[in-house]
Amino acid sequence: MEIDGFLGRLITADHTDYDAARAVWNGVIDRRPRLIARCSGSADVVAALRFAHDHELEIAVRGGGHNVAGTAVCDDGIVIDLSAMRAVRVDSAGRTAWVQGGALWSDVDHETQAHGLATTGGIVSHTGVAGLTLGGGLGWLMRKYGLAVDNLRAAEVVTAEGSIVRASTDEHPDLFWALRGGGGNFGVVTSFQFALHSLGPDVVAGPVFWAAEDTAEVLRFYRDFVAEAPDELGSVVRLGTVPPWPDIPDHLHWRPAIAVAFCYAGAVDDGERAVRSLRRFGTPLADVVAPTPYVAHQSAIDDTVPHGRHYYWKSTNLARLSDDAIDVIAEHAYTAGSPLSYAAMFHLGGAVARVPHDATAYTGRDVPHNIVIEGVWLPDQAAGLAAAETAWARQFLQALEPHRAAGVYINFLDADDDSRIRESYGDHTYRRLAEVKSKYDPDNTFHHNKNIHPT
Numbered sequence: 001m002e003i004d005g006f007l008g009r010l011i012t013a014d015h016t017d018y019d020a021a022r023a024v025w026n027g028v029i030d031r032r033p034r035l036i037a038r039c040s041g042s043a044d045v046v047a048a049l050r051f052a053h054d055h056e057l058e059i060a061v062r063g064g065g066h067n068v069a070g071t072a073v074c075d076d077g078i079v080i081d082l083s084a085m086r087a088v089r090v091d092s093a094g095r096t097a098w099v100q101g102g103a104l105w106s107d108v109d110h111e112t113q114a115h116g117l118a119t120t121g122g123i124v125s126h127t128g129v130a131g132l133t134l135g136g137g138l139g140w141l142m143r144k145y146g147l148a149v150d151n152l153r154a155a156e157v158v159t160a161e162g163s164i165v166r167a168s169t170d171e172h173p174d175l176f177w178a179l180r181g182g183g184g185n186f187g188v189v190t191s192f193q194f195a196l197h198s199l200g201p202d203v204v205a206g207p208v209f210w211a212a213e214d215t216a217e218v219l220r221f222y223r224d225f226v227a228e229a230p231d232e233l234g235s236v237v238r239l240g241t242v243p244p245w246p247d248i249p250d251h252l253h254w255r256p257a258i259a260v261a262f263c264y265a266g267a268v269d270d271g272e273r274a275v276r277s278l279r280r281f282g283t284p285l286a287d288v289v290a291p292t293p294y295v296a297h298q299s300a301i302d303d304t305v306p307h308g309r310h311y312y313w314k315s316t317n318l319a320r321l322s323d324d325a326i327d328v329i330a331e332h333a334y335t336a337g338s339p340l341s342y343a344a345m346f347h348l349g350g351a352v353a354r355v356p357h358d359a360t361a362y363t364g365r366d367v368p369h370n371i372v373i374e375g376v377w378l379p380d381q382a383a384g385l386a387a388a389e390t391a392w393a394r395q396f397l398q399a400l401e402p403h404r405a406a407g408v409y410i411n412f413l414d415a416d417d418d419s420r421i422r423e424s425y426g427d428h429t430y431r432r433l434a435e436v437k438s439k440y441d442p443d444n445t446f447h448h449n450k451n452i453h454p455t
């Protein structure tokens with residue numbers, strides 16, 4: 001198979017690396033595209049799109065391949081695969097970086113930290129920049145520097161009709177607004193320009209673990225602690241088991257536990273002071289908080305969520321962590337059948353909440369916490385665990401119903417959550433997104449995503 005004017009690699013079922021090329025992070029996903037067009041630049045994206053139109057092929061767009069719903073790959077159609085486009089170019093004087101559309105956060109952290117700079121990215125470094133940013137972009141630095149979308153200055157986009165345009169506050173501002181939260185609905189982003197900030201190289205970071213039995217007390221203390229926390233303090237609560245890390249004693253490995261993990265986006269001394277009272281709370285099982293190179297912290301939990309395991313997610317925004325909500329969380333968090341399953345709760349606020357609600361398409365800026373419940377099992381356990389972990393995640397979400405805040409983070413929706421897309425944005429933002437969709441992609445060319453229907 002050939003595509004006119006295409007310089008990258010075309011991978012079809014007869015290639016030896018076809019199975020690797022069609023695999024995404026979630027091992028549940030098993031789709032067989034007719035063609036994977038691994039692009040080398042924007043011109044290849046244009047050529048691949050034209051080919052797809054000419055041959056009436058379904059189109060999926062792949063950045064980092066991490067989306068749990070597996071939208072980066074489709075059956076029978078073409079995957080416009082940006083995984084070979086990972087360059088990052090830092091302008092240290094201007095404090096910005098151009099990042100290609102297939103880059104991972106590890107690429108961004110590596111290049112920006114060489115200049116003592118950073119921007120808000122995801123908390124797992126093998127996640128793609130593109131999908132994460134287009135949905136909003138939560139990370140350790142968000143309370144200080146805003147979401148990934150709040151740091152986005154411009155994007156180069158190949159539109160559905162094959163034009164290469166630049167979107168920013170000055171050029172195609174409607175498109176720029178929609179890209180900042182509206183997902184992959186509006187075109188293929190071939191590069192992103194981010195604002196950068198001074199950070200590191202060392203930051204105070206890492207998790208503290210307490211026994212699962214202490215969950216309710218820890219969460220009550222945590223709720224009050226983060227309500228007063230400075231913007232520099234990013235934190236995520238993880239409810240699951242202790243990972244088998246070498247710096248944690250063997251006898252604690254896989255024990256059910258609550259962890260509060262931090263990253264302080266400021267001076268090490270200030271960071272140590274900021275986390276002191278929480279580290280002293282109760283009787284921690286293990287405390288691995290320490291001054292750590294920011295780059296190392298960004299990849300510290302990578303091995304807890306490897307590619308190829310089977311994952312099933314449920315998520316919601318949470319209103320304040322009332323005592324009742326905490327009791328529900330403590331009651332459900334450790335009843336999964338698999339020791340790999342867990343829930344993660346992000347603390348938002350700070351700079352995220354100070355951006356005007358209609359400035360970007362991302363919604364939920366006034367939400368203090370969200371939770372993502374992750375059923376996880378190994379591929380060879382599917383027969384025994386898939387149904388049980390799926391049911392656990394659904395029941396946990398159901399139990400949280402009275403404690404939910406409006407909306408859900410679009411990037412945490414799984415394949416069976418499409419009915420929640422409108423809820424995710426709310427009616428007003430959804431309608432505005434649909435108008436932009438009608439202008440830039442009236443035929444819904446890009447629909448293997450969290451789809452916004454043209455009006």
Ligand SMILES: Cc1cc2nc3c(=O)[nH]c(=O)nc-3n(C[C@H](O)[C@H](O)[C@H](O)COP(=O)(O)OP(=O)(O)OC[C@H]3O[C@@H](n4cnc5c(N)ncnc54)[C@H](O)[C@@H]3O)c2cc1C
Binds near residue numbers: 061071123190305450
């Ligand atoms: C282990 C793990 C950790 C995570 N941690 C965080 C976190 O800390 N913060 C957070 O906010 N989210 C997090 N997420 C969720 C993450 O934001 C989404 O999974 C996101 O979709 C990943 O982006 P990707 O490029 O890797 O995905 P892909 O699966 O490649 O893409 C997802 C969708 O994005 C669109 N897309 C991808 N690339 C492009 C492009 N170049 N142009 C246009 N559209 C494109 C397409 O519609 C595609 O279907 C995490 C996910 C995982 C699996």
